[in-house]
Amino acid sequence: MTFASAIDTRQSPDECLASGEYPLTRRDLSEIAAMIYADAGIYLNESKASLVYSRLSKHIRNLGLKGFREYCTLVASPAGAAERREMLSHLTTNFTRFFRENHHFEHLKTDVLPDLLARARNGGRVRIWSAACSDGQEPYSIALTVLSLMPNAADYDFRILATDIDPKILSLARAGAYDGNALETVSPAMRKQFFREVDAGGRQKWQVEDRVKKLITFNELNLMAQWPFKGPFDVIFCRNVVIYFDEPTQMKIWSRFAGMLGDNGHLYIGHSERVSGEAKSLFDNIGITTYRYTGKSGGRRA
Numbered sequence: 372m373t374f375a376s377a378i379d380t381r382q383s384p385d386e387c388l389a390s391g392e393y394p395l396t397r398r399d400l401s402e403i404a405a406m407i408y409a410d411a412g413i414y415l416n417e418s419k420a421s422l423v424y425s426r427l428s429k430h431i432r433n434l435g436l437k438g439f440r441e442y443c444t445l446v447a448s449p450a451g452a453a454e455r456r457e458m459l460s461h462l463t464t465n466f467t468r469f470f471r472e473n474h475h476f477e478h479l480k481t482d483v484l485p486d487l488l489a490r491a492r493n494g495g496r497v498r499i500w501s502a503a504c505s506d507g508q509e510p511y512s513i514a515l516t517v518l519s520l521m522p523n524a525a526d527y528d529f530r531i532l533a534t535d536i537d538p539k540i541l542s543l544a545r546a547g548a549y550d551g552n553a554l555e556t557v558s559p560a561m562r563k564q565f566f567r568e569v570d571a572g573g574r575q576k577w578q579v580e581d582r583v584k585k586l587i588t589f590n591e592l593n594l595m596a597q598w599p600f601k602g603p604f605d606v607i608f609c610r611n612v613v614i615y616f617d618e619p620t621q622m623k624i625w626s627r628f629a630g631m632l633g634d635n636g637h638l639y640i641g642h643s644e645r646v647s648g649e650a651k652s653l654f655d656n657i658g659i660t661t662y663r664y665t666g667k668s669g670g671r672r673a
């Protein structure tokens with residue numbers, strides 16, 4: 372990937388773009404932006420200076436470093452490889468919610484799942500991918516929607532793959548234990564049926580039942596890297612992540628999703644995202660940020 376940086380360090384590289392305990396200079400931000408783009412496709416420009424500052428300054432203090440300059444030198448060095456992954460964890464935004472953008476789950480339930488569940492009952496294979504699943508609330512919402520229609524779905528060849536780049540957030544997803552306020556968007560009936568209250572070190576949590584977890588496989592996956600599977604998927608949820616990528620990267624991702632979807636497969640994307648570029652002709656936009664793969668131009672399986 373080539374990185375067309377929006378941060379021009381030919382102009383005043385030492386100018387401070389955000390400060391508090393330490394200054395964050397244009398050069399620091401430019402180096403951090405180049406690394407995060409190379410590692411995760413995440414595109415930062417100067418408007419993100421205070422975000423970078425707030426996400427990293429405390430961490431830099433905890434590491435006992437003198438400031439951003441020393442931190443940049445560390446993460447760019449071979450000895451800083453683990454810290455570079457840690458930086459990615461700090462800079463990714465993990466906000467999510469159960470049944471976020473609920474119209475997707477309604478559409479899944481009424482327009483998509485009936486055929487998929489019938490196929491599974493007849494011995495067919497069904498695959499759903501939650502790409503960028505954060506702490507699991509998205510794939511668990513998918514699983515709850517499936518189980519509300521077919522309580523024994525796990526007995527069939529029906530699986531949900533849930534992936535994210537961030538191993539820390541994935542371990543929360545695998546654990547599936549949430550604070551009560553995270554469950555505000557889960558109906559009381561579903562709460563009762565699919566969660567149990569547990570004491571997590573003196574803190575009350577809501578634990579997803581094993582029969583929900585059984586439907587889901589959690590794996591670490593960087594959307595920018597090779598994908599170690601061929602599909603086809605019947606449904607892909609990729610919501611509120613490509614918004615952090617630049618336009619050329621987004622266009623490539625849409626084409627890759629097209630290559631992963633089976634005939635009439637569905638793609639759900641985030642509220643401020645749109646399928647763009649060549650892949651646009653491969654999809655019908657059938658609802659709010661809801662697409663059906665039609666494969667019109669025939670150039671599939673990227």
Ligand SMILES: C[S@@+](CC[C@H](N)C(=O)[O-])C[C@H]1O[C@@H](n2cnc3c(N)ncnc32)[C@H](O)[C@@H]1O
Nearest residue numbers: 411463466467503505536537593594610611612
């Ligand atoms: C804002 S959350 C979205 C979660 C969920 N899809 C939703 O809409 O509620 C974005 C997630 O994308 C993940 N992410 C960022 N860059 C990624 C990449 N290159 N590959 C895979 N996941 C990535 C982050 O770790 C984070 O968990």
